Amino acid sequence: MLQHFPTSITAGLSLKCEVFSDQFPAPEWVLKAILRGPSQIDLVADAAGTGHVFAETAIATGGWDAGLYAISIRAVSGDDVHELEAGQISIAADLVAISETHDARGHAERTLEAIEAVIEGRASKDQQSYTINGRTLVRTAIADLLALRKTYKDEVRQLNSSGRHKKLMGRKVNVRFG
Incomplete structure (x- = not known):
C-alpha cells in the first residue's frame, strides 16, 4: 500500500x-x-x-x-x-490526447449495456438452442442474463453513489495546489 x-x-x-x-x-x-x-x-x-x-x-x-x-x-x-x-x-x-469518440464509461457500465442489449434482443426469440448443418448454438439462459444484469447494475449503482462518477457541477470540490 x-x-x-x-x-x-x-x-x-x-x-x-x-x-x-x-x-x-x-x-x-x-x-x-x-x-x-x-x-x-x-x-x-x-x-x-x-x-x-x-x-x-x-x-x-x-x-x-x-x-x-x-x-x-x-x-x-x-x-x-x-x-x-x-x-x-x-x-x-x-x-486532451483522447479522441472525441472516446467512451468514458467504465467496464461495469459498458458490460451492463451489453447484457441489456442481449436481453432485449432475446425478447422475441423463444429457443435457447438450435442446430443447423451439424452446428449447434446454445444461448445463455435468460435467468443467467438477469442475474448478471443485477450484478452489474449493483456495481454501477455503487460506483455512482461513491462519487466516482458524480458530476462536479453544483458540488464543493476541494483542491490543493503544491
Whole structure:
C-alpha cells in the first residue's frame, strides 16, 4: 500500500509529491520512483531540506502511457538501496490526447449495456438452442442474463453513489495546489 506516493495520477497534469523520511533524509539519501507497466517511468526526487520532492511538469506527464503500473519508491545512498514502499499506481489518460469518440464509461457500465442489449434482443426469440448443418448454438439462459444484469447494475449503482462518477457541477470540490 502506498503511503508516500499517490495511487493514481493523470497524464498531462503536473505532479508534485513531497516525501519526508526520518530514516532516509535528504541530501544524504536520494529517492527514486520506479514505475513499470505499459511503459517504463523512472523519477528522481529533488532534495527539499531533509525531505524529498517528486515534481514533474504537465508536459513531462503528458507523454506517459495510461494504465496500471507497479511502483517501487527507493532510497539510494551510494551502493546502499532500500525500498520505502511498493504497490500499484494507476495513470489515467490525458483527456486532451483522447479522441472525441472516446467512451468514458467504465467496464461495469459498458458490460451492463451489453447484457441489456442481449436481453432485449432475446425478447422475441423463444429457443435457447438450435442446430443447423451439424452446428449447434446454445444461448445463455435468460435467468443467467438477469442475474448478471443485477450484478452489474449493483456495481454501477455503487460506483455512482461513491462519487466516482458524480458530476462536479453544483458540488464543493476541494483542491490543493503544491
